[in-house]
Amino acid sequence: AQSVSQHNHHVILSEAASLELGCNYSYGGTVNLFWYVQYPGQHLQLLLKYFSGDPLVKGIKGFEAEFIKSKFSFNLRKPSVQWSDTAEYFCAVNANTDKLIFGTGTRLQVFP
Amino acid sequence: DTAVSQTPKYLVTQMGNDKSIKCEQNLGHDTMYWYKQDSKKFLKIMFSYNNKELIINETVPNRFSPKSPDKAHLNLHINSLELGDSAVYFCASSPYLRDPLDFGPGTRLTVL
Numbered sequence: 144a145q146s147v148s149q150h151n152h153h154v155i156l157s158e159a160a161s162l163e164l165g166c167n168y169s170y171g172g173t174v175n176l177f178w179y180v181q182y183p184g185q186h187l188q189l190l191l192k193y194f195s196g197d198p199l200v201k202g203i204k205g206f207e208a209e210f211i212k213s214k215f216s217f218n219l220r221k222p223s224v225q226w227s228d229t230a231e232y233f234c235a236v237n238a239n240t241d242k243l244i245f246g247t248g249t250r251l252q253v254f255p
Numbered sequence: 256d257t258a259v260s261q262t263p264k265y266l267v268t269q270m271g272n273d274k275s276i277k278c279e280q281n282l283g284h285d286t287m288y289w290y291k292q293d294s295k296k297f298l299k300i301m302f303s304y305n306n307k308e309l310i311i312n313e314t315v316p317n318r319f320s321p322k323s324p325d326k327a328h329l330n331l332h333i334n335s336l337e338l339g340d341s342a343v344y345f346c347a348s349s350p351y352l353r354d355p356l357d358f359g360p361g362t363r364l365t366v367l
Contacts, residue, residue, distance in 0.1 A: 175353055181296075186259075186345065187358040231296055241310055241352040245298040 145170050145238045149246035156224055156253050164219040164249050166208075166234030175237040176217040178208055179245075182230045190232075193217065204228070229253045258282050259359035261346050267365045268336055276331045276362045278346030286310075286352055287329035289321060292343040292361070304329055305352060336366045 148167045156162060168174065178190040191202025198210040208219045217234060234246040259280045268274055280287060288311075289301040303311040304323045318334045329346060343363050347356040 177355060179358075186360045187298075187347075187356075189355045189357075192355050233298065237353050241303065242300055242313070243353075243356060244300075248296045248298075250296075 145236065145240070145242075145244050147234055147236050147244050147246035149232075149234055149249050151249045152247070153250045154252070156251070158226055158253055158255050159223050160253075162219070162221040162224045162228075162251070164232055164234075164251070166217045166219065166246060167215050168217070168234075168236040168238070168244075169215065170236065170238035173239055176208070176210060177235040177237075177243070178202065178206070178217075178219050179233045179235060180230050181233065181248075187233065190219070224251075224253045226253050226255050259346055259348055259357050261344075261359040261362050263362060264360060265363050265365075267367065269367055270336055270338060272336050273332070273334045274336060274364070275333070276344055276346075276364075278329045278331070278359055280327055280346075280348040280357070280359075282348055282350075282357060284348040284350050284357070285326060286349045286354075287323065287326070288347040288349075288356065289329065289331050290345045290347060290358075292345060294342070298345070302329075302331075303352070310352065333364075336364075338366050340364060341366045 146169045176193040179187040181187045193200045201207045232249045286305045288303045301315045302321045307323045320332045323329045343361045346359040
């Protein structure tokens with residue numbers, strides 16, 4: 144069965160620090176990959192997606208993610224976080240099925 | 256302009272009651288979904304409909320019955336509510352299966 148792992152459950156950073164959130168999935172075939180963000184009290188919003196092509200994907204608000212097929216990973220990065228990035232971040236994978244499977248989420252807290 | 260809307264936003268009810276949550280999207284998408292987010296923020300798909308037809312029924316108790324009167328609406332009816340049904344329920348839509356999802360604001364259900 145497909146699964147998505149986010150090993151960082153809770154990340155605490157100061158403003159201007161760099162961010163990398165891990166995401167690994169278990170499926171050997173073609174995948175579509177996504178990162179969603181949920182700000183406090185709000186609904187989920189798409190940050191970025193990878194379907195094919197350049198494995199380095201740029202999203203909104205300065206976020207990017209790199210698909211490394213050999214490592215089954217799709218880590219999210221941001222060079223300099225802001226207080227407003229405080230949110231829950233979800234990696235999600237669609238592995239050639241009609242279901243989008245979400246990871247357990249990473250809570251990011253950014254302190255000024 | 257609300258793309259995916261849900262009503263009500265909050266729902267507090269007693270065990271054993273029956274309740275409904277409504278969802279509407281004005282994006283012209285063909286596919287709609289219900290996801291459940293538990294207290295640990297884990298998101299799990301419950302149902303998906305494509306053009307009013309049920310595509311995914313993810314081993315949800317049959318107390319939960321989705322209904323799609325047209326492709327812009329997907330309602331969720333829950334019979335005989337239990338304590339464990341307390342969660343946030345998100346409706347979502349996408350142009351087609353496997354496309355990125357647009358999420359609604361969520362309905363926080365509390366069963367007492």
